[in-house]
Amino acid sequence: MNQQKRNPVIVSVQALQRMPYYLQLLKEHKQAGDIVISAKTIATELRLNDVQVRKDLAAVSSIKGKPNTGFEIQDLIDNMEDYLGYNNVMDAVLIGAGSLGKALISYKGFENYGLNIVAAFDNEVGTTGDVINGCRIRPVSEMEEFCKRLRIHIGIITVPAQSAQAACDNLLASGILAIWNFAPVHLNAPENVLVQNENMAASLAMLSRKLKEMTR
Numbered sequence: 001m002n003q004q005k006r007n008p009v010i011v012s013v014q015a016l017q018r019m020p021y022y023l024q025l026l027k028e029h030k031q032a033g034d035i036v037i038s039a040k041t042i043a044t045e046l047r048l049n050d051v052q053v054r055k056d057l058a059a060v061s062s063i064k065g066k067p068n069t070g071f072e073i074q075d076l077i078d079n080m081e082d083y084l085g086y087n088n089v090m091d092a093v094l095i096g097a098g099s100l101g102k103a104l105i106s107y108k109g110f111e112n113y114g115l116n117i118v119a120a121f122d123n124e125v126g127t128t129g130d131v132i133n134g135c136r137i138r139p140v141s142e143m144e145e146f147c148k149r150l151r152i153h154i155g156i157i158t159v160p161a162q163s164a165q166a167a168c169d170n171l172l173a174s175g176i177l178a179i180w181n182f183a184p185v186h187l188n189a190p191e192n193v194l195v196q197n198e199n200m201a202a203s204l205a206m207l208s209r210k211l212k213e214m215t216r
Contacts (some may be wrong), residue, residue: 015056021046023080030073038070086114093152095167096159097122097137100182104158105132119146140170147174156180
């Protein structure tokens with residue numbers, strides 16, 4: 001595929017959040033043997049507005065869709081993975097090797113998204129030294145030297161709420177520039193550090209509220 005170089009594209013947070021769903025659908029259609037797909041088909045299957053889908057695809061695609069046929073699926077997959085950074089393996093460390101932390105370490109699907117958890121850190125005596133999915137759990141005291149030596153810039157927090165800020169501070173001291181936070185608390189971090197919160201309590205509250213409205 002001969003792609004033209006494009007200027008950097010900025011999409012909205014909402015559009016960025018839709019991209020993994022587009023990508024998953026595209027891969028399903030490719031596996032089924034499809035070659036092309038229309039924005040309308042994507043919109044219908046994902047229950048989205050087709051105008052919005054066309055706008056999202058146009059923002060990241062180097063190839064314009066063809067009238068009456070749509071986009072070549074492989075082109076869209078390549079463009080989307082490139083835009084999302086899935087083609088570039090990003091090493092990350094995890095702090096908090098409890099049940100959630102171990103589940104994330106064990107999840108093999110991260111490799112599809114360019115994420116590689118290379119080490120986990122914890123202070124529990126019975127946990128350090130264990131190896132999960134090829135990832136060794138180390139004492140937190142080793143984290144700063146490890147991250148700086150390997151130039152790790154992504155940290156994942158899976159500690160209890162009361163320990164989250166301390167974990168964040170340890171990551172910051174280790175040179176981490178992006179934090180994926182699974183603890184249900186607001187972290188105090190410098191403006192130049194990216195923080196993505198995955199608040200499961202908030203998501204559950206939203207789900208519970210909507211379910212309650214549906215069953216009234």
